[in-house]
Amino acid sequence: MFTLPPLPYDYAALEPFIDTETMRIHHTKHHAAYVQNLNDALKGRDELLDTDIFDLIGSLKKIPAELQTRVRNQGGGHLNHSLFWKLMAPKPAKAPSHSLMSLIKKNFRDFKTFQEEFSATAMGRFGSGWVWLVVHGRKLEVVDTVNQDSPLSLGLSPILALDVWEHAYYLRYQNRRAEYIDAWWNVVNWEEVENLYTQALKKKKTK
Ligand SMILES: [Fe+2]
Structure with a gap:
């Protein structure tokens, strides 16, 4: 089963650049829906439900053809948002190292x-x-x-x-x-x- 990862900061932490309400809805509604829909799509396919999301999306072509579109959309949504949250931070360094x-x-x-x-x-x-x-x-x-x-x-x-x-x-x-x-x-x-x-x-x- 895939689960919604917690945000690494509060919903208000990226204000004023990204607002609290957007962060809350984006995480608890949009990202949560991708996770739920991915689990629904893979119901009964335990070997796929146990696969790391990076491996699943990195080898889409190995997934049964009838599941590929849903995994691409819902699994992609889960993976992309998981990365996105971690790639933002409150008060980050102003420039790369x-x-x-x-x-x-x-x-x-x-x-x-x-x-x-x-x-x-x-x-x-x-x-x-x-x-x-x-x-x-x-x-x-x-x-x-x-x-x-x-x-x-x-x-x-x-x-x-x-x-x-x-x-x-x-x-x-x-x-x-x-x-x-x-x-x-x-x-x-x-x-x-x-x-x-x-x-x-x-x-x-x-x-
Ligand atoms: Fe999004």
Whole structure:
């Protein structure tokens, strides 16, 4: 069975950038529904219910064909939101550590260029979806996905995630996605980005 992970901070902790009510509904209603729907979809399939969510979404093609769409949507929703909560923090470091910053500069020329590319991709994602910083081979890339699709299913390792579904920002920002994106940069948990990067490299070495 899959369970809803608790938020690593209070619902009000990301104010004023992400409001309390959005965080509460997003976590207790939207994320909780993905978990419930995933469990419902896999009812009676104990071997799948016991699989780690990263492994499940990372090997979608191994799942019985009749279950793939629901696992992709509901399991993706569970995984993506689990990552998203940890990739935000109240009062995080203002910038990546020296080593992560060097890596970003190596891949995007400079930090500003990286942020601009990420934000532009978030603005350009038509309809609902996600924007990601991923590890692809030894490179960092910005990619976007539709609905609840995960870069993991494409063989990429996500290390930063931004939810651009309207449910992530509509209460405070209404149609103003750009304002939400600008505000979100203030709560990016760079320590966790670096942690996920280190994990992604370790996984590649053990493959
Ligand atoms: Fe969401």
